[in-house]
Amino acid sequence: MIRNISSPFKILTIALFIVSCESGRRQVDITNSKVSVEMARMEIDLFENTNETLNEEDIAFLRNKYGNFYRLYVEGIIGAGRAEDSATTYYLNHFKNDQTVKEVAALTITSFSDVEHLTLEFSDAWKRYHVLFPEKPIPAMYSFISAFSYTIVVDDSILGIGLDMYLSNQDGYYDRLGIPLYKKQRMRPEYIVSDAIKSWMGTEFEMSSENEDLLSYMIYHGKLLYALDLLLPDTPDSIKISYSDKQMDWMEENSVDMWFHFAENDLFYTKDAKQIQKFMGEAPFTPGFPEGSPGMPGRWLGWQIVRKYMDQSENPFDLVGLFNEKDAQKILMQSKYKP
Structure with a gap:
């Protein structure tokens, strides 16, 4: 599923990049990029562009148009059986004609009747990605519904987006599911691009298993978030890390206390899975801290460390070099980060 990482960049010429001083954000120059992407709409073809009961022609149409994604969708996402089996058509029809699924499909298609803005955001992100990783292919993009089972799926050269997971709780579906x-x-449209790009980067650059202490997890997730800084420079930080504005404020105001808590309790180098989950895992708050504290404080701190580290770098756009540097302690020390 994961392709090999290409050789690190040499020093890149200044002509490739523009640093925007006015915004304070680094801007990758995509002026001459010819990269463009489209998003194939599986949910529209499955629920609107085929017969109510799928026949052999419908299946052939879906298989020919969607190729490997059809297989992934049928076998992995909705679990309808092997793509080649004749019985799979029965289970696919059962899914397609379930009343709740039909209602969710209709709501999703209506809510995302126009995805041009998403396509433009993705196109700009992939243009930057292509500048930073010129030897890496751009994934084929698909949208789908899974009846609230999958948000983002990544498989080799495929990036799929479950649009029914970004309906902003319309009709109270998420409430009824107990989410x-x-x-x-964060199950809102404005999170789609950030979630998708972050998921893709996470599979392209997996965490090294050489050292799995808390600091290593912090730095790894900090790298992913820093990559979003370059690939999505106009996206708010709160969207990138999935915090509310209040949670962002809390972390900024309490980062010193959080940092000293890590230091005083020798947490940076712990390999205790419960401690790592406490500070890295998704949660409504951080256990042991006051109400209002967000979850994942280790990711936020790791992000700030990596930002400072790249500030010290000769080439702050060198994501290949960043991901190839596996020494979390080195990154921490060279960052000179102080909250």
Whole structure:
């Protein structure tokens, strides 16, 4: 599923990049990029462009248009059986004609009747990606519904987006499913591009298994978030890390206390899975800290460390070099980060 990482960049010429001093954000120059992407709409073809009961011609149409994604969708996402089996058509029809699924499909298609703005955002992100990783291919993009089972799926050269997971709780579906508030707050359209790009980067650059202490997890997730800084420079930081504005304020105001808590309790080098989950895992708050504290404080701190580290770098756009540097302690020390 994961392709080999290409050789690190040499020093890149200044002509490739523009640093925007006015915005304070680094801007990758995509002026001459010819990269463009489209998003194939599986949910529209499955629920609107085929017969109510799928026949052999419908299946052939879907298989020919969607290729490997059809297989992934049928076998992995909705679990209808092997793509080649004749019985799979029965189970696919059962899914397609389930009343709740039909209602969700109709709501999703209506809510995302126009995805041009998403396509433009993705196109700009992939243009930057192509400048920073010129030897890496751009994934084929698909949208789908899974009846609230999958948000983002990544498989080799495929990036799929479950649009029914970004309906902003319309018609109260997320409430009825018992999805907690901290998750519902980010199940909105403005999170789609950030979630998708972050998921892609996470599979392209997996965490090294050489050292799995808390600091290593912090730095790894900091790298992913820093990549979003370059690939999505106009996206708010709160969207990138899935915090509310209040949670962002809390982390900025309490980062010193959080940092000293890590230091005083020798947490940076712990390999205790429970401690790592406490500070890195998604949660409505950080256990042991006051109400209002967000979850994942280790990711936020790791992000700030990596930002400072790249500030010290000769080439702050060198994401290949960043991901190839596996020494989390080195990154921490060279960052000179102080909250």
